[in-house]
Amino acid sequence: MTDDGSGLRSSVPCPETEFPMKKILNIAWKDLLITLSDPAALILTIATPFALTLVMIFAFGNVNNSGISGIPVAVVNLDEGEFGQKLVDVFESEDLADLIVPTSMDDPATARAAVDKDEYAAAIIIPANFGEGIMPSGYSADNDLNQPANQTDLSGWGSNREQAVIEIYGNPTRPTSVSVVRTVVDEFINRASAMFSGVQVSVLQMLKAGMLNPSDPKSKFTDVGEFVATENEDERFITLQGSMAEGSIGAEFDWFGYIAPSMALLFLMFTITNGGKSILAESEGGTLPRMLITPSSSTQVLGGKVFGIYLNGVAQLAVLFVASLLMLQINWGPVSVVVPTILFVVAAATGWGMLIAAVSKTPAQANIMGTAITLVFAISSGSFFPRQMLPPWLQTISLISPNAWGIEAFDSIRLGATMSELLPLWGGMIAMFAILFVISTYIFRKQYQ
Numbered sequence: 001m002t003d004d005g006s007g008l009r010s011s012v013p014c015p016e017t018e019f020p021m022k023k024i025l026n027i028a029w030k031d032l033l034i035t036l037s038d039p040a041a042l043i044l045t046i047a048t049p050f051a052l053t054l055v056m057i058f059a060f061g062n063v064n065n066s067g068i069s070g071i072p073v074a075v076v077n078l079d080e081g082e083f084g085q086k087l088v089d090v091f092e093s094e095d096l097a098d099l100i101v102p103t104s105m106d107d108p109a110t111a112r113a114a115v116d117k118d119e120y121a122a123a124i125i126i127p128a129n130f131g132e133g134i135m136p137s138g139y140s141a142d143n144d145l146n147q148p149a150n151q152t153d154l155s156g157w158g159s160n161r162e163q164a165v166i167e168i169y170g171n172p173t174r175p176t177s178v179s180v181v182r183t184v185v186d187e188f189i190n191r192a193s194a195m196f197s198g199v200q201v202s203v204l205q206m207l208k209a210g211m212l213n214p215s216d217p218k219s220k221f222t223d224v225g226e227f228v229a230t231e232n233e234d235e236r237f238i239t240l241q242g243s244m245a246e247g248s249i250g251a252e253f254d255w256f257g258y259i260a261p262s263m264a265l266l267f268l269m270f271t272i273t274n275g276g277k278s279i280l281a282e283s284e285g286g287t288l289p290r291m292l293i294t295p296s297s298s299t300q301v302l303g304g305k306v307f308g309i310y311l312n313g314v315a316q317l318a319v320l321f322v323a324s325l326l327m328l329q330i331n332w333g334p335v336s337v338v339v340p341t342i343l344f345v346v347a348a349a350t351g352w353g354m355l356i357a358a359v360s361k362t363p364a365q366a367n368i369m370g371t372a373i374t375l376v377f378a379i380s381s382g383s384f385f386p387r388q389m390l391p392p393w394l395q396t397i398s399l400i401s402p403n404a405w406g407i408e409a410f411d412s413i414r415l416g417a418t419m420s421e422l423l424p425l426w427g428g429m430i431a432m433f434a435i436l437f438v439i440s441t442y443i444f445r446k447q448y449q
Helices: 020-036 039-060 082-091 108-116 130-134 175-208 218-230 240-247 255-285 287-292 298-328 335-359 363-381 392-400 402-414 419-448
Strands: 071-077 100-105 122-126 167-170
Touching: 020 039, 020 298, 039 255, 039 298, 071 082, 071 108, 071 175, 082 100, 082 122, 082 130, 082 175, 100 108, 100 175, 108 122, 108 167, 122 175, 167 175, 255 298, 255 335, 255 363, 255 402, 298 335, 335 363, 335 402, 335 419, 363 392, 363 402, 392 402, 402 419
Parallel strands: 071 100, 071 122
Antiparallel strands: 122 167
């Protein structure tokens, strides 16, 4: 209310109190438009992260690659018995079809040469005595079972069996694939050894029960052993892929789905810290002091600048989300959970942008500090490689960064997390922003009061 000198009072809007948010929004919108009209800024915020995502995708994965698969293996079976063929059947089974691509060969030397030429990750050479080494077909002449004093002692049976050694000729340039092949062979050997132990126990029990007699023909013992060994013939020796899939349905690692938001979060920090630097640049150039002497309050001016940084971050992630979906067919997840995650993670990052601007004295100092913090956050949170590969202690410490919270959230979304399951992650992002906002506001007020 003002007095015009005639005793009448008229109502005049006070620019500092009416619609305070309007001034904040106007300043923020102006900064957003400036960024969108700046080619250099667009290259940093949109083109560069998109290009780096493409590089990471084509360098370390492809659309259909969600892990180790299609390992080429040469298999040479010199055994004429059933166990050599059983091992071949394991490698040719449907359970391992996506993991291993076996090729049968007749000559061990040819298989080794193919591995040396990097045509195969490994060569499996099954020896001629493989079956006899696992399950002897009969007994030696001095078998202890023929001695009456040892009618319940089966320790001698098979003690003279030949030692069968499977050769795994590995490619030194593919250590991970060789390790997978070795694991499959080891599992087969363990199962076969367990089967032989079961035969020993079964025959021993039959001896104790009088169902067998040491004086029986050797062929009878052999027949009993083969029956026990094959009574569960329908059971597969190894169900590696099936058992893994059963315990991790929907949990296959998708490199595309992981790296796209990770790269976006990395460059989000560059955008946010650059926004913090711009506050110092405007202060140093005189723009910010001139704005502070206008009818707008310091809270409105700084609030508008900070909200402008936030809008730039939201716009950046939104564009990258849509571009990834339309141009690369990479879906970050359902919009209903992706949008809140974008809003919250940008808020957390904005908190760091505010803090960097508050504690820095010059734009150059803010630039150096922002770049260092951005790179440390990116490496420690898992922006360049799966976060699960980091040691647990580093995964915990990296939660000081918005990158870690964002990666955890987007990874959870990729695995099918619901809104209720994402609430703790969203809460962590909000808490990070709140803490950094309070600290930064206190420092700003001391500088611009």
